[in-house]
Every structure is written in C-alpha cells, then in structure tokens.
Amino acid sequence: MKSIEAPLLVKITKQPEEEEKEKIRWLKMKKVASMAAPMVAVNMSQFLLQATSTMIVGHRSELSLAGIALGSSFANVTGFGVLFGLSGALETLCGQAFGAEQYHKLGSYTFTSMIFLLIISFPISILWMFMNQILILLHQDPQVAELAAFYCIWLIPALFGYSILESLVRYFQSQSLISPMVLSSLAALCFHVPFCWVLVHTFDFGVRGAAVSIGVSYWLNAVFLWVYMKHSRACVATRISMSKDVFLHTKIFFHFAVPSAMMCCLEWLAFEVITLLSGLLPNSKLETSVISICLTTSSLHYNLVNGIGDAASTNVANELGAGNPLGARDSASAAIIIAAVESVVVSSTLFLSRNVWPYAYSNVEEVTRYVTEITPILCISILMDSFLTVLSGIVRGTGWQKIGAYVNIASYYIIGIPIGLLLCFHLHLNGKGLWTGLVSGSTLQTLILSLVIGFTNWTKEANKARERIFDEKVWRHDPLVN
Known part of the structure; x- marks a missing residue:
C-alpha cells in the first residue's frame, strides 16, 4: 500500500505548485503584453515620421x-542611432531605480541624459554638414549624395528635439506611464503626415520639406511630454528638475550609455x-533603392517588435531593482514567447x-519586381530580428550592454558582412547576397544572446542591481568598478 500511496501523495502535493507557477507565467505574459501593445504604438508612430517622409x-x-x-540611413546611424543608444542607459538605471523605489533618482538620471545628449548633438551636426564630401569619398552617386546631404542638413534641428524626446520616453517607460507617450506620439504623427505632404508637394520643397516636418514633429512630441511631466500627479515623486547630480551621475550613466550606443x-x-556597398554595384540606383526599401521595411518591423523589447526591458529592470529574480526570469520568458508569435505572423x-x-x-x-524577389530573404531576416530585438531588451534591462556590444561585433563584422561580401561580389548575388550576409549575422547574434540569457543567474543579477542603486557612490569613486 505504501508503494502506491506515496506516488499519489507526491502527485497531489505537486499539482498546486505547478498550477501556481503556470498562473504566475500567465500573469507575467499579460503584464508584458499590456505594456508592449501601447509601446508598439509609440515606437511605430515615431518611426513612421521618417517612413512616411x-x-x-x-x-x-x-x-x-x-x-x-x-x-535617412546615414542620419540614423551617425545621429539618431547614437542618441537612441545612449539613452538606452536609462532603461537600466531608471528601470532598476523605479523597482527599488528610489524614485528621486529617475528625475536626476533623465536630466543627466538630456544634458549629455544635447552636447553630443553638436559634433554630430558638424559631421552632417560635411556629409556630401563623405558620401562621395565612399563612391556614392554624386546626385544621390548631394540630395542625401541636403536632407540631413535640414534635419539638424530634429536631432536636438530627438535628444530631449528619447530621454523623456525612457523616463516614462521606466514607470510604465505609457498613455501620455501614446497620445503625444500619435498626435505628432497625425500632424506630420499632412504637414509633410503640403511642404513636399504643394510648396515643392522636396527633401527639405520632409526634414523640416520631422523636426517640428519631434519638438512637438517632446514639449507635450515635458508639460505632462511637470503638471501630472503621476510624476510628483520622479519629477525632472535642474540638479548638480548631472555631474554625480556622469560615470554611471556613461558606463551603460557607451556600450548601449555601441x-x-x-x-x-x-x-x-x-x-553603401549596394552603391558600388553595376546598377547602383536600382540596388540602392531596393536595399533601402528592405531596410525601411525591416526598420518598420523593428519598431513594431521593439515595443515588446521595451516591455521586457522595463519589467526585467523593475523586478531586478525590487530584488525579485524569479519575476525577472518570468518576464524575460514571457517576452520571448510573445516575440515568437509576432515573428511568425509578420513574416508570413x-x-x-x-x-x-x-x-x-x-x-x-x-x-518592385526586384523587391518581390528579395522578399523571402527579408522574411527570414524579420523572423530573426523579432527574437533579437526582445533579447536585446532583456540585455538592457539587466545591464549587460557590454556583452551586447561584443556580440554585435562578432556577429556582423566577423561573420555577417564578410559572408555578404562573398555572396555579393564573388558569387554575383548582388543585393540578395548582401542581405543574406545580414541575416547570417543576426542569426548568430540571436543564438549567442539566447545562450547567455538561458544560463543567467537571476538571483546574482538582482543582488547586483540592488547594490548599484543603493550604493552608487562606489561608481563615482572606485576606478576598478566594471
């Protein structure tokens, strides 16, 4: 009788535990999804400013x-991408500070980000003024290079608006205050589309009109969020104000900001x-146009799935700051499952x-015919990017930006781009070969980050997050801090 009853007893006692774990996973998935959906609207609205232009x-x-x-491609890499990456430090700092209930630090971290992003915008602006010469040195078509440079020069005011906007977005995101971002970004997009159309076609300003419209829209979005932050009761404990802490937080900010930007x-x-390599091919205008369309579509999808990545980053950072390692692990798992479903739907x-x-x-x-031919490769790229974007969000929430930067270097510059060059110039696959190289790089990156996250000691990461938030003086005075 004992040999029969014992297993039954074990089964009965384990069942409630399994049900409880399943319930927690479901709750985490709902929490991540409830934040991811509106963040998709925020990211898509911001991206569509450039895409519609x-x-x-x-x-x-x-x-x-x-x-x-x-x-747009050059501006994103040398300007907007730099500012976007640097502001990613706030996903770690503000997210973990909010989870640890150190609310006053959110305002000072965000103010630090604003100041340094504005400062960094000045050398970027100078670089853009010489873009025509740079593109010609890179053997781009002179007509295309001149038009691209003209566009970026008129885009400079947008750079400064973006510095304020991205810092505010991370500030609201860390507190899961998504509604004001959704309203402001949708309002900016609704203003931008007709305004851009009028400037481009009615007044015949061309690319200049598109750039001006983007700049005005970024500034309107930033002003709306700033006014909301100053007057909303939800931001009383975390309100941004001018503070000398901008210098106290410099070291810890750049510790995460630099690898995040990388x-x-x-x-x-x-x-x-x-x-740029597509511009070296025989039919350069066709190849550049097709690759640019694929790039714009891939970027559109990135901003779609990045909402899930942002939700993962915020929830993981909040849970680690609160000292809840199991919550951080479950939030990461929930985000990956949602990304898997999204990738299949979008690529199909x-x-x-x-x-x-x-x-x-x-x-x-x-x-259009060439784009149709390259679509199957683009679908595989989107499939990989869905997982990669969410995994990168988990990396930012945990504070592993350095690992992410090293993996990027290995995946794209040691593997991906060389494969693309081989397929393009030696096997004569042209644009298809170049894009296949990118797919191989993103696939390798996805596999490596999956292994890193899969073997994570979440308890250790929660302890590190708590030590970081409550003992920040170590970051200011200890040169050996890594």
Whole structure:
C-alpha cells in the first residue's frame, strides 16, 4: 500500500505548485503584453515620421527615393542611432531605480541624459554638414549624395528635439506611464503626415520639406511630454528638475550609455555598410533603392517588435531593482514567447503579400519586381530580428550592454558582412547576397544572446542591481568598478 500511496501523495502535493507557477507565467505574459501593445504604438508612430517622409518624397522620382533613403540611413546611424543608444542607459538605471523605489533618482538620471545628449548633438551636426564630401569619398552617386546631404542638413534641428524626446520616453517607460507617450506620439504623427505632404508637394520643397516636418514633429512630441511631466500627479515623486547630480551621475550613466550606443550603432552601421556597398554595384540606383526599401521595411518591423523589447526591458529592470529574480526570469520568458508569435505572423503576412507591398514605396516596375524577389530573404531576416530585438531588451534591462556590444561585433563584422561580401561580389548575388550576409549575422547574434540569457543567474543579477542603486557612490569613486 505504501508503494502506491506515496506516488499519489507526491502527485497531489505537486499539482498546486505547478498550477501556481503556470498562473504566475500567465500573469507575467499579460503584464508584458499590456505594456508592449501601447509601446508598439509609440515606437511605430515615431518611426513612421521618417517612413512616411520617405514614401511621400519617394513618389516624386527614383532619384528622390534613393537620396532620402540614403540620407535617412546615414542620419540614423551617425545621429539618431547614437542618441537612441545612449539613452538606452536609462532603461537600466531608471528601470532598476523605479523597482527599488528610489524614485528621486529617475528625475536626476533623465536630466543627466538630456544634458549629455544635447552636447553630443553638436559634433554630430558638424559631421552632417560635411556629409556630401563623405558620401562621395565612399563612391556614392554624386546626385544621390548631394540630395542625401541636403536632407540631413535640414534635419539638424530634429536631432536636438530627438535628444530631449528619447530621454523623456525612457523616463516614462521606466514607470510604465505609457498613455501620455501614446497620445503625444500619435498626435505628432497625425500632424506630420499632412504637414509633410503640403511642404513636399504643394510648396515643392522636396527633401527639405520632409526634414523640416520631422523636426517640428519631434519638438512637438517632446514639449507635450515635458508639460505632462511637470503638471501630472503621476510624476510628483520622479519629477525632472535642474540638479548638480548631472555631474554625480556622469560615470554611471556613461558606463551603460557607451556600450548601449555601441549595441545599437554597430547593428545599424552594418545595415548602412550594406547600403553603401549596394552603391558600388553595376546598377547602383536600382540596388540602392531596393536595399533601402528592405531596410525601411525591416526598420518598420523593428519598431513594431521593439515595443515588446521595451516591455521586457522595463519589467526585467523593475523586478531586478525590487530584488525579485524569479519575476525577472518570468518576464524575460514571457517576452520571448510573445516575440515568437509576432515573428511568425509578420513574416508570413509579408511573404504572402510579396507582389503587393513593394508598391507602397515605388511605382517603378523594375524596383518592385526586384523587391518581390528579395522578399523571402527579408522574411527570414524579420523572423530573426523579432527574437533579437526582445533579447536585446532583456540585455538592457539587466545591464549587460557590454556583452551586447561584443556580440554585435562578432556577429556582423566577423561573420555577417564578410559572408555578404562573398555572396555579393564573388558569387554575383548582388543585393540578395548582401542581405543574406545580414541575416547570417543576426542569426548568430540571436543564438549567442539566447545562450547567455538561458544560463543567467537571476538571483546574482538582482543582488547586483540592488547594490548599484543603493550604493552608487562606489561608481563615482572606485576606478576598478566594471
């Protein structure tokens, strides 16, 4: 009798535990999804400011499409990508500080980010003023290079607005205050589309009108969030104000900001390299246009899935700051599951509509036919990017930006780009070969980050987060802190 009853007893006692674990996983998935959905709206609205500008200008001519696409790509890598990456430090600092209930630090961390991002915008602006010469040195078509440089010069005011906007977005995101960001970003987008159309087509300002419209929209978005932060009761404990702490937080901010920027910029730079290489191919305007369309579509998807990555980053950071390692692990797992579902839906939809969606960018038959041919490779890229974006969000929430930067270097610059060069120039696959190289890099990066997160000691990471938030003086005075 004992040999029969004992197993039954074990089964009965284990069942409630399994049910409780399943309930916790479901709750975490709902929590991540409830934040991811509105963050998708925020990210998509911001991205569509540039994407709609490309579409509006692109219908003027193939030259206009190539010029604004190259200019946007260069501006994203050397400017917006740098600022976006640097502000990623706030996902670790503000997210963990909020979880640890150190609310006063959110305002001072965010103010630090604003000041340094504005300062960094000045040398970026100077670089953009010489972009025409840089692109010509890189053997780009002189007409396309001139148009791209003209676009970026008029885009400089947007750079400073973006510095304020991205810092505020991370500030609200860390507190899960998503509603004001959704309202402000949607309002900015609704303003931008007709305004851009009028400037580009009615007043015939071309790429200049698109750049001005983007700048005005970024500043409107930033002003709205700033006013909300100053007057909302939800921000009383975390309110941003001018403080000398901007100097006290400098070391810890750049400790995360620099590798965070490297994570972002190294990946974006890989895509920029591919775009530049496409300009060296025999039919350069066609190849550049097609690669730029693929890049814009991939970026569109990135901003879709990045909402899930942002939700993962925030929830993981909050849980680690609160000293809850199991909550951090479950939040990471929930985000990965949601990303898996999203990747299948998006890649399948894109493949099934491969004969239709290219017309959103161009009416030139040669361009749309080439885009249709490269769509299957693009679908695989989107599949990998879904996982990669969420894994990168978990990395930022945990504070592993250095690991992410090293993995980027290995994946794209040691593996991905060399494979792309081999397929493009030696096997004569042209743009298809270049994009296949990127897919191989993102696949390797996804596998490595999956292994890193899979073997994580979450208890150790929670302890490190608590020590970081409550004993920040170590970061200011100890030169050996890693």
